[in-house]
Amino acid sequence: MPEPLDLEYDVVADDYQTAGEASNNLKETLKMLGLPSSVVRRAAIITYEAEMNLVIHGGGGRIIANIDEEKIEIKTIDRGPGIPDIVLAVREGYTTASDHAREMGFGAGMGLPNIKRNADEFEIETEVGKGTTLRTVIVFPQDTGKE
Amino acid sequence: MAHSIRISYSACHGCVNCIKSCPTEAIRVINGSIAIIKDLCVDCGECLRACARKALGLDDDDWDLIHTHGVAEGLPDPTFFAQFGSFWLPEEAKKTLSGNGIDLLTDEAELAFDLSAYAAARIIDEMSYDQLPLISAYCPSVIGIIQLQFPELLSRVLPVKNPLEIAAELWRKKTKSYAPMTLFTPCPAKITLVREPMGKEPSSIQHIVSVRKVVHSLMASGVKVSRTEPPTKSGWRFPTWGVRGGETRHISKFSGKELTVIAVSGLRNTKDLLQQLELGRLRGVDFVECRTCDLGCFGGVAVPESRFLAHLRNRRIETEWNLSEKRAHELKELYEMPKLWHTREPIPSKQRLPLSSDLGEAMERMKQMKAIFAEMPHIDCGACGRPSCKAMAEDIVREQGEITDCIFKLREGISSLASQILSLADSQPHTIQKRR
Numbered sequence: 405m406p407e408p409l410d411l412e413y414d415v416v417a418d419d420y421q422t423a424g425e426a427s428n429n430l431k432e433t434l435k436m437l438g439l440p441s442s443v444v445r446r447a448a449i450i451t452y453e454a455e456m457n458l459v460i461h462g463g464g465g466r467i468i469a470n471i472d473e474e475k476i477e478i479k480t481i482d483r484g485p486g487i488p489d490i491v492l493a494v495r496e497g498y499t500t501a502s503d504h505a506r507e508m509g510f511g512a513g514m515g516l517p518n519i520k521r522n523a524d525e526f527e528i529e530t531e532v533g534k535g536t537t538l539r540t541v542i543v544f545p546q547d548t549g550k551e
Numbered sequence: 552m553a554h555s556i557r558i559s560y561s562a563c564h565g566c567v568n569c570i571k572s573c574p575t576e577a578i579r580v581i582n583g584s585i586a587i588i589k590d591l592c593v594d595c596g597e598c599l600r601a602c603a604r605k606a607l608g609l610d611d612d613d614w615d616l617i618h619t620h621g622v623a624e625g626l627p628d629p630t631f632f633a634q635f636g637s638f639w640l641p642e643e644a645k646k647t648l649s650g651n652g653i654d655l656l657t658d659e660a661e662l663a664f665d666l667s668a669y670a671a672a673r674i675i676d677e678m679s680y681d682q683l684p685l686i687s688a689y690c691p692s693v694i695g696i697i698q699l700q701f702p703e704l705l706s707r708v709l710p711v712k713n714p715l716e717i718a719a720e721l722w723r724k725k726t727k728s729y730a731p732m733t734l735f736t737p738c739p740a741k742i743t744l745v746r747e748p749m750g751k752e753p754s755s756i757q758h759i760v761s762v763r764k765v766v767h768s769l770m771a772s773g774v775k776v777s778r779t780e781p782p783t784k785s786g787w788r789f790p791t792w793g794v795r796g797g798e799t800r801h802i803s804k805f806s807g808k809e810l811t812v813i814a815v816s817g818l819r820n821t822k823d824l825l826q827q828l829e830l831g832r833l834r835g836v837d838f839v840e841c842r843t844c845d846l847g848c849f850g851g852v853a854v855p856e857s858r859f860l861a862h863l864r865n866r867r868i869e870t871e872w873n874l875s876e877k878r879a880h881e882l883k884e885l886y887e888m889p890k891l892w893h894t895r896e897p898i899p900s901k902q903r904l905p906l907s908s909d910l911g912e913a914m915e916r917m918k919q920m921k922a923i924f925a926e927m928p929h930i931d932c933g934a935c936g937r938p939s940c941k942a943m944a945e946d947i948v949r950e951q952g953e954i955t956d957c958i959f960k961l962r963e964g965i966s967s968l969a970s971q972i973l974s975l976a977d978s979q980p981h982t983i984q985k986r987r
Contacts, residue, residue, distance in 0.1 A: 409918060433917065435902065436905055436906050436913070436917060436945070437914060438907070438908060438910065439910075441702045441703050441900065441902070444703075445703040449829075449830055449831060452830050471914065473914075548910060
């Protein structure tokens with residue numbers, strides 16, 4: 405079994421101009437690996453929303469994608485304010501985004517719910533004042549990448 | 552798949568302007584002249600705009616040849632009527648051009664565009680919230696971009712044939728004639744649409760000539776718009792499709808609901824909108840219209856008139872949107888014949904080949920590619936004949952290029968060779984005294 409492939413992206417806080425680059429880059433990489441377009445799309449959505457969360461709430465952070473022959477794991481790590489109420493945060497439409505973020509067309513309260521909907525595994529670890537780590541996994545369909 | 556760009560190898564000097572302009576990275580320079588990767592070209596015409604030496608042109612048919620063979624059946628693109636220094640009402644154009652040996656199929660075009668908008672409105676009205684928005688199928692370049700870069704969106708493309716194709720079929724049905732028909736096109740994309748139609752069904756159109764050629768030829772023979780005052784009202788709906796938002800308005804007028812729509816033009820806007828759609832960010836929108844050319848088809852590369860003026864002329868005209876009872880009845884009847892307007896097969900995706908068909912192997916090559924890329928200058932100069940350092944790294948792992956294709960890496964190689972030679976020159980036998 406080949407060594408897994410690691411990809412890392414730094415995301416800068418409040419940088420709405422380049423937000424979306426990690427998602428785009430990951431999408432291109434997964435396409436070149438020949439993964440099915442449904443997997444590519446779900447990974448792109450998760451990365452995009454995670455990127456947005458880092459830009460809007462997390463004070464920036466890192467996205468780490470780890471690909472092996474069966475799945476892709478996407479982790480986001482920030483040292484931001486943490487999430488006080490997880491149950492509320494994954495509810496559709498709930499938002500704590502600033503007015504500025506919402507004026508830019510972001511922060512509609514769909515980020516975490518969207519991530520959850522597109523992931524096969526979804527874990528969140530958060531501590532108020534310390535930061536948040538989000539771990540998601542997409543499992544590839546059975547016959548992926550076999551000649 | 553074919554493309555409809557003609558390359559003049561004698562005019563091409565191997566500069567890299569076109570490579571950089573291509574939205575799908577379909578162009579390479581090999582051995583001093585350009586090569587287009589057919590499977591990646593979407594016929595947007597961007598490279599024609601970028602080429603200062605006019606080495607790239609439209610691969611259309613010979614209008615003089617077609618025109619000398621008796622009466623030419625001419626299917627006008629919606630952009631056609633704003634090209635003659637004024638807005639030409641289609642009925643006036645038809646009358647004038649009949650004296651020039653052209654039978655302009657205006658009525659069939661109007662009916663076809665009406666039918667297309669009518670069918671689209673019915674389909675959208677029946678869709679559920681989750682299935683919307685649907686995407687316009689009119690611009691063939693947009694379809695190409697979706698096939699290549701957003702394959703997950705193909706199921707959202709409106710399953711309605713291009714109205715120009717429907718117009719040709721309507722005319723054949725009506726006249727039972729096999730006379731060859733010529734489409735006047737504003738862009739290379741519509742040429743490919745006719746020459747290589749999607750699916751197995753052949754096109755009902757035989758020849759394609761650029762709007763520019765036809766207009767220039769007509770103007771040279773003295774044809775002009777007879778009226779001095781531009782019209783302010785028009786009973787014709789299909790010429791509005793030449794400008795961004797024309798299709799959207801047509802569909803909205805025929806829909807039973809208040810539609811939420813977005814219409815964009817230009818490559819950047821098209822790609823951005825499709826990306827947002829793919830990321831699921833366009834909830835609550837019913838229909839999106841994208842055109843790769845600025846301002847819509849009036850911005851096409853094969854249109855002679857200033858797109859700004861053409862746009863202005865079109866905007867000044869008040870269009871009649873209410874259908875006559877007869878037309879409403881006609882549309883209802885034609886709508887019941889889906890063979891006429893519904894696309895026969897789903898659009899296939901056109902994704903690039905993966906680095907390998909085996910995932911493990913592809914992952915290994917991806918790592919190599921990243922390692923090669925890390926060593927490159929990252930200035931995307933194009934001197935290697937590829938659009939970017941990334942494309943170069945990809946070509947190397949696909950065994951379609953050498954690291955020395957990069958002039959910076961070549962210089963490094965020469966420099967290290969030179970220092971090796973120098974150090975060899977310095978290492979002399981001990982019997983000879985060392986030079987200072």
